[in-house]
Amino acid sequence: MKIKKIIIPIVVIIIAYVYCVLPANSQQLTIQSSIDKNTLSLDDQLTLRVVVSGSVSNVPKPAIPELKGFTSYSSGRSQNVSIVNGKVSSSVTFTYVLVPQSEGKHIIPAVTVNFKGQTYSTSPIEVEVLASSSKQAPAKTAPSKSYPQTVRQARGNIFVTTGVDKKKVYVNEQIQLTFSFFQSVRLLNQPQYSPADTTGFWTEDLPPQRNYKSRIEGRDYQVVEIKTALFPTSSGKHTIGKANLKCAVEEVSGRRDDFFKGFFSRGKNIALESKPINITVLPLPDEGKPAGFKGAVGQFGISAKVDKTELKTGEAVTLTVDISGSGNVKAISEPVLGNLDNFKRYETVSSFNLSKKDYRVQGSKSYTIVLSPLVSGKLTIPAIRFSYFDPKKKSYRTVKTSPIGLNVKQGERETTSSVVITQEGIKYLTKDILHLKTKRELKDHGNLVYKNNAFVGFHVIPPVVFLGLLLYRRRVEKLSRDVGYARRTRASGMVRKRLKKARELLDTDKTKEFYSALSEGLTKFIGDKLNVPAVGMTMAQIEEILKKEKVEESIIEDVRNVMSRSDFARFAPAELDKGQLKSDYGLSEKIIMKLQKII
Amino acid sequence: MKRIILILGILLISGSAPASADVASLFGQANACYEKGNCADAIRSYEEIIENGVRDPAVYYNLGNAYYKNNQLGRAVLAYKRALRLSSRDADIKNNLEYVLSFIKEERPKSPIEKLLDRLFNIVSLNALTLFVHYTYILLFIILAVYLFVKRKPLFWINVSLGIMLLLSGAWLYGRIYSREIIKKAVVIVTQGQVRNGPGEDYSVAFTVPEGKELVIIERRNPWYEIGVKEKGIRGWIRREEIEQI
Numbered sequence: 001m002k003i004k005k006i007i008i009p010i011v012v013i014i015i016a017y018v019y020c021v022l023p024a025n026s027q028q029l030t031i032q033s034s035i036d037k038n039t040l041s042l043d044d045q046l047t048l049r050v051v052v053s054g055s056v057s058n059v060p061k062p063a064i065p066e067l068k069g070f071t072s073y074s075s076g077r078s079q080n081v082s083i084v085n086g087k088v089s090s091s092v093t094f095t096y097v098l099v100p101q102s103e104g105k106h107i108i109p110a111v112t113v114n115f116k117g118q119t120y121s122t123s124p125i126e127v128e129v130l131a132s133s134s135k136q137a138p139a140k141t142a143p144s145k146s147y148p149q150t151v152r153q154a155r156g157n158i159f160v161t162t163g164v165d166k167k168k169v170y171v172n173e174q175i176q177l178t179f180s181f182f183q184s185v186r187l188l189n190q191p192q193y194s195p196a197d198t199t200g201f202w203t204e205d206l207p208p209q210r211n212y213k214s215r216i217e218g219r220d221y222q223v224v225e226i227k228t229a230l231f232p233t234s235s236g237k238h239t240i241g242k243a244n245l246k247c248a249v250e251e252v253s254g255r256r257d258d259f260f261k262g263f264f265s266r267g268k269n270i271a272l273e274s275k276p277i278n279i280t281v282l283p284l285p286d287e288g289k290p291a292g293f294k295g296a297v298g299q300f301g302i303s304a305k306v307d308k309t310e311l312k313t314g315e316a317v318t319l320t321v322d323i324s325g326s327g328n329v330k331a332i333s334e335p336v337l338g339n340l341d342n343f344k345r346y347e348t349v350s351s352f353n354l355s356k357k358d359y360r361v362q363g364s365k366s367y368t369i370v371l372s373p374l375v376s377g378k379l380t381i382p383a384i385r386f387s388y389f390d391p392k393k394k395s396y397r398t399v400k401t402s403p404i405g406l407n408v409k410q411g412e413r414e415t416t417s418s419v420v421i422t423q424e425g426i427k428y429l430t431k432d433i434l435h436l437k438t439k440r441e442l443k444d445h446g447n448l449v450y451k452n453n454a455f456v457g458f459h460v461i462p463p464v465v466f467l468g469l470l471l472y473r474r475r476v477e478k479l480s481r482d483v484g485y486a487r488r489t490r491a492s493g494m495v496r497k498r499l500k501k502a503r504e505l506l507d508t509d510k511t512k513e514f515y516s517a518l519s520e521g522l523t524k525f526i527g528d529k530l531n532v533p534a535v536g537m538t539m540a541q542i543e544e545i546l547k548k549e550k551v552e553e554s555i556i557e558d559v560r561n562v563m564s565r566s567d568f569a570r571f572a573p574a575e576l577d578k579g580q581l582k583s584d585y586g587l588s589e590k591i592i593m594k595l596q597k598i599i
Numbered sequence: 600m601k602r603i604i605l606i607l608g609i610l611l612i613s614g615s616a617p618a619s620a621d622v623a624s625l626f627g628q629a630n631a632c633y634e635k636g637n638c639a640d641a642i643r644s645y646e647e648i649i650e651n652g653v654r655d656p657a658v659y660y661n662l663g664n665a666y667y668k669n670n671q672l673g674r675a676v677l678a679y680k681r682a683l684r685l686s687s688r689d690a691d692i693k694n695n696l697e698y699v700l701s702f703i704k705e706e707r708p709k710s711p712i713e714k715l716l717d718r719l720f721n722i723v724s725l726n727a728l729t730l731f732v733h734y735t736y737i738l739l740f741i742i743l744a745v746y747l748f749v750k751r752k753p754l755f756w757i758n759v760s761l762g763i764m765l766l767l768s769g770a771w772l773y774g775r776i777y778s779r780e781i782i783k784k785a786v787v788i789v790t791q792g793q794v795r796n797g798p799g800e801d802y803s804v805a806f807t808v809p810e811g812k813e814l815v816i817i818e819r820r821n822p823w824y825e826i827g828v829k830e831k832g833i834r835g836w837i838r839r840e841e842i843e844q845i
Binding site: 431432433434435436437438439441442443444445446447448449450455459462463465466469470473 | 656660691730
């Protein structure tokens with residue numbers, strides 16, 4: 001007993017925890033589907049219940065897959081919301097009535113529901129449809145027989161109509177198709193509604209189903225209105241087909257008061273159908289079509305936001321672009337993003353949120369783009385443009401966001417650089433000129449050496465010097481090799497020296513020495529010039545040599561005169577006066593000058 | 600004699616004299632303007648430095664940048680080419696010139712071999728090459744003179760090699776001076792230069808040249824210049840204002 005007392009609360013707490021707290025924390029949904037019977041006959045019907053429950057207040061509507069072999073229609077929903085400890089949990093039961101179309105084994109596929117990016121689904125259910133029992137056979141055949149009749153009759157107490165809000169629309173512009181079911185008699189079963197054929201249109205249910213009472217021609221009708229939004233996918237003439245409704249009605253007859261008959265009778269099966277509707281779909285004009293136009297029609301706005309504006313390189317920023325408005329929101333394609341070269345861009349995730357308020361398809365589609373800046377500095381996410389066609393104004397419009405500035409600081413360089421290098425090599429983002437040179441000291445570099453005249457002129461010197469040296473070298477060489485040449489070249493210099501000595505003696509009254517120097521000078525000069533030994537050379541020898549050199553007779557005469565007077569002076573120096581000495585000196589100079597020219 | 604050479608050498612090497620403090624501050628101002636994005640003012644200040652007779656490659660380089668940012672491609676090319684004349688080996692100048700020239704569609708980018716040859720041709724500065732030729736010349740004569748008096752075989756071979764060196768470097772120097780001084784080059788500074796078949800408006804336009812294109816001036820007959828496009832082998836007459844000599 002004691003143990004039980006303890007265990008029971010624990011179990012209760014665990015169960016409560018599992019059922020309430022856990023789902024509440026994780027905001028999970030559960031979805032279950034069930035049917036009321038697994039076997040049924042062709043003229044029977046089946047109820048499919050889909051229970052979606054979870055810890056959220058807004059339970060999404062499940063998507064009913066295409067049911068092969070059944071006609072389905074929604075027969076409402078019931079909601080149950082409970083709030084425990086501030087946590088909301090709700091369960092919604094969606095009920096669908098399924099009417100079999102053919103016999104055999106059918107599978108009700110998995111019903112799915114999308115919630116916060118996750119898909120929940122039920123398991124498929126198998127159903128066996130049997131042929132109608134013999135008892136029900138007449139009822140089955142009845143509709144085909146009474147077809148034309150009932151339609152006519154439907155004008156009376158039961159009929160269906162379809163209508164559209166406009167017959168001339170642009171591609172992708174919403175058309176509101178209204179199916180109305182008027183009844184003034186009691187229905188004996190759930191009507192089987194097969195919607196109109198809407199090939200060429202994108203359809204979107206427009207709940208809720210409207211039920212109201214209407215009075216037409218003095219008769220009260222119960223009206224059920226089902227609205228559908230249609231978006232033509234291409235231009236041209238399109239037809240919305242007939243919508244059918246099958247139902248069994250109470251036989252209106254004189255025996256109406258027969259309670260049991262009315263109660264037990266299956267009544268009369270009738271098929272109702274609406275008239276087809278022709279729709280003219282206009283193409284979107286080419287004129288003024290913006291470059292980024294991707295087919296959106298309606299009225300839209302765009303907004304963009306980022307989760308942060310201050311970040312480091314390598315970190316991620318989430319850019320959320322919202323496009324909201326009325327129109328076929330689901331079909332909106334991604335807006336054009338500008339140049340995002342400075343960012344690494346990750347996959348774009350889109351989600352949409354539909355609302356069908358006032359029977360207009362509207363809502364928003366949001367794109368979440370994760371960007372990671374590659375460089376630091378002030379970066380800009382450029383304006384994002386979205387173009388659409390406004391059917392009311394019959395013109396294209398482009399909306400755009402304002403650019404978003406980001407302040408990016410340099411993140412950890414090591415990681416970013418290693419990522420850049422190992423994964424993609426060096427990535428060139430923008431190429432531009434290199435930056436300024438900002439060295440402090442400026443110098444005039446325009447002085448070119450070769451433009452300096454002094455510099456160019458200088459180059460004359462080395463060859464000239466070299467030439468001088470060359471000539472000097474030649475001369476030295478010749479003097480050392482050729483005695484005659486050496487004597488000859490030195491002769492003038494020697495004779496000048498001797499004459500100078502004689503000149504000095506001229507002033508000192510030394511007549512003897514004067515003539516001696518003069519005769520020596522002359523003799524040696526001639527000897528050097530003609531490369532003959534001068535010592536002991538007599539006048540006769542001198543004469544002979546000069547004659548051989550073809551010296552003029554007058555010069556030889558002069559030489560002879562000077563020489564004879566020198567000889568005379570050696571023995572009687574006093575006989576000669578100063579005048580004679582001077583004239584002899586002058587004569588000697590003249591002889592030497594003349595001889596230099598000749599020999 | 601040796602002393603003279605030494606003095607001359609020192610004189611020549613220190614030929615680039617530092618500029619005055621005024622110019623330095625003007626340079627700082629111009630750089631600041633550029634960095635603030637005020638390119639027009641920056642251009643004015645750089646031009647003023649140049650007018651002051653300071654020919655520094657950095658000034659021409661920055662001037663080129665400012666012209667580029669100011670969308671004056673032709674003048675940017677001109678400034679970069681003038682900078683290269685002063686500093687033929689500067690990689691920054693070459694890079695920016697090449698980048699700016701990439702905007703001129705007709706300007707064929709140089710092939711790697713051409714680039715290599717160009718680089719080798721300009722591997723030493725003009726002044727250094729001049730001095731090299733100069734010293735080789737002097738050395739050649741000194742060794743020759745020594746050889747006159749000391750007839751030694753090694754000296755003879757030194758002389759032969761010095762002679763060959765002088766011949767080659769002299770030819771190189773001549774090439775450098777020729778391409779710089781004898782061939783007068785100009786850059787188109789208007790968006791589209793019109794080259795006519797003769798010196799006058801009456802002549803028809805033969806072809807147009809894009810901004811930044813380098814031309815060779817063949818003849819001057821004011822206000823018309825006869826120009827040639829080297830790689831295309833075409834020539835014609837252009838108005839003086841549409842081009843500017845480098």
